[in-house]
Amino acid sequence: xxxxxxxxxxxxxxxxxxxxSQRGRFIASLVRPLVWLIVFAAGFRAALGLSITPPxxxxxxxxxxxxxxxxxxxxxxxxxxxxxxxxxDREMGSMRLLLTSxxxxxxxxxxxxxxxxxxxxxxxxxFLLISGLFGIDFSPLGYLYAFPALVLNGLxxxxxxxxxxxxxxxxxxxAGVMNFVIFPMFFLSTALYPLWKMAEAxxxxxxxxxxxxxxxxxxxxxxxxxxxxxxTALIWVVVSLAVFLGASIWGYNPARGKIIGx
Amino acid sequence: MSKLGLxxxxxxxxxxxxxxxxxxxxxxxxxxxCALLGPNGAGxxxxxxLLCRLFSAQDxxxxxxxxxxxxxxxxxxxxxxxxxxxxTLDLDLTVRQNLNYFAGLHGIxxxxxxxxxxxxxxxxxxxxxxxxxxxxxxxxxxRRMEIARALIHKPSVLLLDEPTVGxxxxxxxQITEHVHDLAxxxxxxxxxxxxxxxxxxxxxxxxxxxxxxxxxxxxAKDISQKRSLAETFAELTESEGA
Numbered sequence: 023x024x025x026x027x028x029x030x031x032x033x034x035x036x037x038x039x040x041x042x043s044q045r046g047r048f049i050a051s052l053v054r055p056l057v058w059l060i061v062f063a064a065g066f067r068a069a070l071g072l073s074i075t076p077p078x079x080x081x082x083x084x085x086x087x088x089x090x091x092x093x094x095x096x097x098x099x100x101x102x103x104x105x106x107x108x109x110x111d112r113e114m115g116s117m118r119l120l121l122t123s124x125x126x127x128x129x130x131x132x133x134x135x136x137x138x139x140x141x142x143x144x145x146x147x148x149f150l151l152i153s154g155l156f157g158i159d160f161s162p163l164g165y166l167y168a169f170p171a172l173v174l175n176g177l178x179x180x181x182x183x184x185x186x187x188x189x190x191x192x193x194x195x196x197a198g199v200m201n202f203v204i205f206p207m208f209f210l211s212t213a214l215y216p217l218w219k220m221a222e223a224x225x226x227x228x229x230x231x232x233x234x235x236x237x238x239x240x241x242x243x244x245x246x247x248x249x250x251x252x253x254t255a256l257i258w259v260v261v262s263l264a265v266f267l268g269a270s271i272w273g274y275n276p277a278r279g280k281i282i283g284x
Numbered sequence: 285m286s287k288l289g290l291x292x293x294x295x296x297x298x299x300x301x302x303x304x305x306x307x308x309x310x311x312x313x314x315x316x317x318c319a320l321l322g323p324n325g326a327g328x329x330x331x332x333x334l335l336c337r338l339f340s341a342q343d344x345x346x347x348x349x350x351x352x353x354x355x356x357x358x359x360x361x362x363x364x365x366x367x368x369x370x371x372t373l374d375l376d377l378t379v380r381q382n383l384n385y386f387a388g389l390h391g392i393x394x395x396x397x398x399x400x401x402x403x404x405x406x407x408x409x410x411x412x413x414x415x416x417x418x419x420x421x422x423x424x425x426x427r428r429m430e431i432a433r434a435l436i437h438k439p440s441v442l443l444l445d446e447p448t449v450g451x452x453x454x455x456x457x458q459i460t461e462h463v464h465d466l467a468x469x470x471x472x473x474x475x476x477x478x479x480x481x482x483x484x485x486x487x488x489x490x491x492x493x494x495x496x497x498x499x500x501x502x503x504a505k506d507i508s509q510k511r512s513l514a515e516t517f518a519e520l521t522e523s524e525g526a
Binding site (some may be wrong): 024025026028029031032033035036039040043044115116118119120121122123124125126130 | 336337338357358359361362364366368369370371372373374376377381384385386387388389390391392393
């Protein structure tokens with residue numbers, strides 16, 4: 023077990039060092055949701071009326087509604103960024119170093135996933151801190167309860183990215199995945215609009231949003247930020263995590279013989 | 285009879301209908317330097333990917349230091365040091381940070397890692413560069429660093445896949461000499477893949493791989509005899525290819 027923890031610690035340490043040395047990545051991860059919060063949410067504030075739905079106990083402004091969704095956006099982009107770096111690592115060869123370690127491959131992949139998740143959590147808390155400066159803050163317990171939700175969400179979205187990286191043969195193909203995964207996942211979720219609002223437009227859209235694991239990740243976090251527990255969202259996130267992680271381990275199985283190219 | 289460092293039995297691998305390795309078998313005794321010579325596309329990289337378990341063998345068996353890779357993959361990988369054809373370094377991390385990462389992947393940390401890394405760096409005359417970013421190193425130093433890295437966990441078998449690609453003649457010679465020393469002085473079993481005949485020494489065990497088949501398995505000086513190895517290699521691979 024000690025050997026496994028040492029390997030995990032090495033992977034987390036490497037990802038942290040890489041993250042610290044890539045300041046541009048950190049700034050970009052903050053600018054993206056802040057633009058949504060300051061520009062997009064401000065514009066929609068007047069147009070959208072939000073009724074009282076759990077976990078809210080009073081009428082809220084659109085900026086308050088959108089913050090958990092933007093936290094999800096940070097983690098979604100981070101998961102895909104990690105996936106992109108895996109494809110890059112594979113093309114550049116450094117993936118071989120990881121996969122020829124004597125530790126179990128599933129453990130190595132999980133450690134990589136956890137490292138990416140921790141990096142994404144730092145980004146989310148930095149975003150929440152800046153949101154607080156704009157007057158959108160939560161109780162101290164809310165920030166605390168958000169942590170386990172962020173861990174689960176980060177792992178789930180990272181596992182999806184990991185699986186996608188095992189199916190992508192070339193770096194050039196990654197842009198397509200961004201368009202076909204990130205945008206539909208984000209827009210067809212409860213990140214920007216609640217389900218009842220979607221239902222007003224189309225019940226089909228509402229059903230797609232309700233089926234989207236990202237919606238449940240956002241709801242899990244939304245409830246946690248208000249010190250509440252959303253069991254349904256938790257089950258969805260955990261089941262999605264198990265499915266995506268299983269698919270990733272399958273994707274990186276050496277018997278498939280396709281992951282490294284020739 | 286000395287123990288086998290590396291044993292490959294009836295190994296085959298296909299990419300779809302294309303045969304990359306065709307039922308090859310060979311053995312390398314402990315502490316021997318074995319050169320694997322083959323033109324581009326001969327199957328060398330496929331063989332290396334199978335040896336270090338990036339792929340699972342479709343047919344046949346590999347044993348590292350007496351351990352069957354299919355049955356004990358983790359133990360076998362722990363006894364293997366690998367230098368890949370393409371660099372596998374984090375350019376924005378320092379030499380020591382890169383080596384720490386590798387040591388951790390092998391379950392080595394703390395004081396043990398520090399000592400092992402320092403020893404490996406000294407052995408390759410890289411100690412004074414440990415705090416430099418890899419991006420600042422030239423190609424020869426990066427390669428030396430990768431060899432140093434492959435030795436940190438004290439493997440018994442060292443696999444190198446065309447480790448001198450892109451290096452100047454002097455650096456190539458230094459690295460070739462050093463790795464030969466690792467076999468003769470430190471008792472490491474070395475498998476060195478190359479397509480450059482001047483990296484093969486007369487007393488080296490030599491395998492020639494061509495189009496997925498081993499077409500020659502002997503001591504280098506016995507293969508070439510009165511002619512140069514370059515001429516013999518060219519003739520063998522051309523006639524086989526005709």
